[in-house]
Amino acid sequence: MAAAAARWNHVWVGTDTGILKGVNLQRKQAANFTPSGQPRREEAVSALCWGAGGETQILVGCADGTVKNFSTEEGRFQGQRHCSGGEGIFRGLAQVDGTLITCVDSGILRVWHDNDKEASSDPLLELRVGPGVCRMRQDPARPHMVATGGKENALKVWDLQGSEEPVFRAKNVRNDWLDLRVPIWDQDIQFLPESQKLVTCTGYHQVRVYDPASPQRRPVLEATYGEYPLTAMTLTPGGNSVIVGNTHGQLAEIDLRQGRLLVCLKGLAGSVRGLQCHPSKPLLASCGLDRVLRVHRIRNPRGLDHKVYLKSQLNCLLLSGRDNWEDEPHEPQEPNKVPSEDTETDELWASLEAAAKRKLPDLEQSQGALQTRQRKKKRPGSTSS
């Protein structure tokens, strides 16, 4: 049952204890998935990204240097590959054309050939990005471009198909009013859609926009927020603003056209570790060290939608970008029957449903809406895991 339902989870969260948690906000359930059945701190999840084929696979980067493959269709870990080299945890994971890109803390960026076998082959490409990397991000529009940045490691944009030198290397801002060098600490990077621009948020509470298309290597726009290091950032649907979170749990939406603060969101009590906005709906998922996953609605009306207590410290999250927020109709009618023997039929049904759904989205959606409403009356909404 859990296996079949895993595909409908809205948010996937990686924790410090090595557990991958799938949260279904509609049914208010959270499920734990571990590769070895027991939580292990050595497998603390430090990076998550969607795998090949839409949102059916998740690549989980663990602290011991392995990248594990998790299938949402089947609800279990399928394989792992040991991506050795360099010290430190994974700071970025990306997937392009059947290859896997990994970047670790010490600055070694490697591109691996994505064969499903356990044997670790040599990397296809290796780049040294510079020590102290805090984030590596892939451009969703041009998957072979990645950007890296970190503590005393300026923002660099690399073209993996091109040369070994970065395509764009950012320059530090001018010395401040005391003529002292402004330190660099890029904590998170995002590519702005429909342009070549990048946004970074720094540990010195600055939000900067860079434009590789312009001759200026210095940031085009700089805005500051708060007094604490900004740890996570995400773009809002619409592309004109970003939402940043800092180590005190303060979330703020910053407009990139004028560089000013729009709104603050409240609720978090601990450092924000992961933030992601839905690509079309005004929903923001945030997770942090206070062990709670929160989903906020960022406009009309602004506020907290869901709050889920997940017992371990949360490191990173993936928000499903699908439009149909509700479950498929046929699935939830199974619970009262014998669940164990029906897994194969479940999967069969689920795969059939998926195909049908793609052709006739409206019909299925309305049916699903009706039936979920009926379902909700039967089951009390309570978070369990």
Add this chain to the structure above:
Amino acid sequence: MAKAGAKSGGSGNKGLKRKAATEEPQEAAVAEDGTTESRVQPSKAAAFPPGFSVSEIKNKQRRHLMFTRWKQQQRKEKLAAKKKLKKEREALGDKAPPKPIPKTIDNQRVYDETTVDPNDEEVAYDEATDEFASYFNRQTSPKILITTSDRPHGRTVRLCEQLSTVIPNSHVYYRRGLALKKIIPQCISRDFTDLIVINEDRKIPNGLILSHLPNGPTAHFKMSSVRLRKEIKRRGKDPTEHIPEIILNNFTTRLGHSVGRMFASLFPHNPQFIGRQVATFHNQRDYIFFRFHRYIFKSEKKVGIQELGPRFTLKLRSLQKGTFDSKYGEYEWVHKPREMDTSRRKFHL
């Protein structure tokens, strides 16, 4: 004369009032078919039909009079009702319904979803492998460094000395204006496991920073109600070198567990019951009360306690993940008054 006049006037007033009051209820009683007791309802009946309340009387003296009379009436009614209830209970004997429990803020507490369930495996694993695991596995024994903010005054210095007698294996050092971030690596190299910094403001200690050393969490508390040994009444003699027993009360939520474990890791794991000393950290409504007592065994069954050492109250302000780094450290929990203190029945520890 004027006084007498006033008095008679007043009493006359009262008399007049009484008469008027007694006249009115009779009328009212007659009007309402005499269902009301004339004794009980003079002022009530007076308020009834005209719809006037005591607060509309413009004359302050008369108003005060009417109010006191009304109050006395209420008190009488309440007493009568209580007696009646008691009689009914005695009459019913065993079949009497259970006494209703009075509502207090503690029993109306909003259920916190982070309350730790003792059977929860995930939380158990999290706690078994957190920064205090080496203490709870008996691999390290605590060694504490107690210091203050720069240039402490007498009260703070004395509190530090008394704390060092309460916490075994602790050392007090004078803070010579050194930065905490520089002290911490030195402590780690000298095998200290915890650092306590007592912050002082206007000659009284008002804050406590407790940092678990190798890379452990740092808790920042507000400290209030500090009483040194000489200010404690009926106290016993000074504490001895025996290792005390620890009592941690009411740390139910996940955050409470973390803080409770921090306190537990200050003391060695092997209490010497022969010393009969006990340190208590009692959490109630997010305030942590620290007391230090000694048991006095008067006989086989009777035990008393005498309070020894210093006492203070702590309130958690923030719990930060690494060692002390208030600017760039990551916080596990920060107290935000405008968001977290909105409900009087919600507590976090």
